[in-house]
Amino acid sequence: AQSVAQPEDQVNVAEGNPLTVKCTYSVSGNPYLFWYVQYPNRGLQFLLKYITGDNLVKGSYGFEAEFNKSQTSFHLKKPSALVSDSALYFCAVRAPLRGGNKLTFGTGTQLKVEL
Amino acid sequence: EPEVTQTPSHQVTQMGQEVILRCVPISNHLYFYWYRQILGQKVEFLVSFYNNEISEKSEIFDDQFSVERPDGSNFTLKIRSTKLEDSAMYFCASQTGGDFTEAFFGQGTRLTVV
Numbered sequence: 001a002q003s004v005a006q007p008e009d010q011v012n013v014a015e016g017n018p019l020t021v022k023c024t025y026s027v028s029g030n031p032y033l034f035w036y037v038q039y040p041n042r043g044l045q046f047l048l049k050y051i052t053g054d055n056l057v058k059g060s061y062g063f064e065a066e067f068n069k070s071q072t073s074f075h076l077k078k079p080s081a082l083v084s085d086s087a088l089y090f091c092a093v094r095a096p097l098r099g100g101n102k103l104t105f106g107t108g109t110q111l112k113v114e115l
Numbered sequence: 116e117p118e119v120t121q122t123p124s125h126q127v128t129q130m131g132q133e134v135i136l137r138c139v140p141i142s143n144h145l146y147f148y149w150y151r152q153i154l155g156q157k158v159e160f161l162v163s164f165y166n167n168e169i170s171e172k173s174e175i176f177d178d179q180f181s182v183e184r185p186d187g188s189n190f191t192l193k194i195r196s197t198k199l200e201d202s203a204m205y206f207c208a209s210q211t212g213g214d215f216t217e218a219f220f221g222q223g224t225r226l227t228v229v
Contacts, residue, residue, distance in 0.1 A: 034217060043119075043206055044158070044220040051215045090158060096214035100171045101146055103218060105158040 002027040002095045006106035013081045013113055021076040021109045023091030032094040033074040034103065035065055037087045044090065050074060061085070081113045117141045119221035121207050127227045128197055136192045136224045138207030146210040147190045148218060149182065151175070151203040158206065164190065197228045 003026045013019045025031055032051050036044040048059025050067040058064045065076045074091060088110050092103040120139045128134050140147050149161040162172045164182055181193045190209075194201055204225050208218040 032215060036220070041222075043222040044208075046217045046219065049215075049217055092158075094214060100163065101165075101210070101214050102148070102160040102163055102171055102173075103150075103158075104160065107157045 002031075002093050002104045004091050004093050004104055004106035006089075006091055006109045008109050009107075010110040010112065013111070015083050015113050015115050016080050019078050019081040019085070019111065019113070021089050021091075021111060023074045023076065023106060024072050025074060025091070025093045026072065027093055027095040029095055031074075032096065033065075033067060034092040034094070035059065035063070035074075035076050036090045036092060036105075038090065038108075039087045047076070047089075081111075083113050083115060086111055086113045119207055119209055119219050121205075121221035121224050123224060124222065125225045125227070127229060130199055130228055131196050134194050134197055134226065136194075136205050136207075136226070138190045138192075138221055139188055140190055140207065140209030141211075141219055142188070143211065144209035144219075145212040146170075146218075147182075147184065148208040148210070149192045150206045150208060150220075152206065152223075153203045161192075161205075194226075197226075199228050202226055202228045 005024045034049045035047040050057050055067045088108050090108050091106045122137045147164040152158045160173050162176045163170045179195045184190050204223045206223045207221045210218045
């Protein structure tokens with residue numbers, strides 16, 4: 001069975017500082033990895049994905065993520081955080097060989113960016 | 116920019132009543148999904164739908180649940196006899212096709228069973 005772990009319920013960072021939101025996964029076969037962001041009372045908004053190729057992927061709003069196969073991680077990063085980045089972030093995995101097209105989500109990490 | 120739209124945004128229903136949650140996926144998408152998020156918990160997969168049939172469903176998706184794409188544009192989730200524990204945010208999602216493409220989510224329907 002596929003699973004995702006987001007070890008931090010909340011991450012606090014000062015505006016202008018770099019941010020990292022952690023994600024590790026467990027899956028049979030090659031994973032397809034995704035990050036979504038959820039603002040209050042809104043749906044999930046796609047940020048970026050890793051399918052294959054370059055381990056560093058870039059997405060919307062200056063976010064990027066690094067796929068690390070040996071550590072089974074896909075941490076979300078941004079060089080300089082903004083207050084407007086404050087939201088709930090979800091990591092998700094898809095395992096097409098065994099798991100079909102469904103996404104399995106982590107529990108989410110609340111990012112709070114303060115002035 | 117095309118988006119997935121869901122109606123209603125909030126539905127309150129009495130326990131035991133039937134509810135239908137509606138979704139209009141993005142027009143050229145081929146795969147459709149329902150997920151739910153109980154308050155404070157993670158987003159959980161319910162069902163996927165492709166080529167007019169269910170392609171996969173989770174343990175949560177029991178006989179009380181059904182999905183339908185009646186007219187080629189709408190995608191509905193029906194809960195026949197709602198229970199208190201069905202209270203959650205229900206998200207519809209659609210995807211162009213191929214397991215390498217991302218799913219686009221609607222804004223959700225908050226279902227409250229009283």
